[in-house]
Amino acid sequence: MVKPLYARLQATAQRLIAKFGQVGVVTRLTPPDPVIGGEPVATPYPATLVPMAYEDRYIDGTTIKTGDMQIYISSVGLAIEPTVGDFVTANGTDYAIVNGDPNKYDGVTAVIFIVQGRIAA
Structure with a gap:
């Protein structure tokens, strides 16, 4: 059951991201069938997001690298x-x-997803 506090926090996060963010895509690669084989299948999911560079004080060169978002x-x-x-x-x-x-x-309630992204090679 969704608790009212977390539903309000989720709505607030959505409102702020919609106002200050951008449209992006989250893509999930589904691996090929282990028996039949083939190529991985990329499935795009539209998302609203805000990318921000890490502050210099958080960049340690191992866990968080320069260029990570x-x-x-x-x-x-x-x-x-x-x-x-x-x-x-x-x-x-x-x-x-x-x-x-x-x-x-x-x-239960995902208020917001915060991920660390590294430029894909």
């Missing part, structure tokens, strides 16, 4: 939960998700 993704209307292995397209650049936090404070 902290990407806030609205959970409202997003059919999947972005996770490591997915890709986010923002500012015309593809970022591989290397770390993420679904922000499910009550264990």
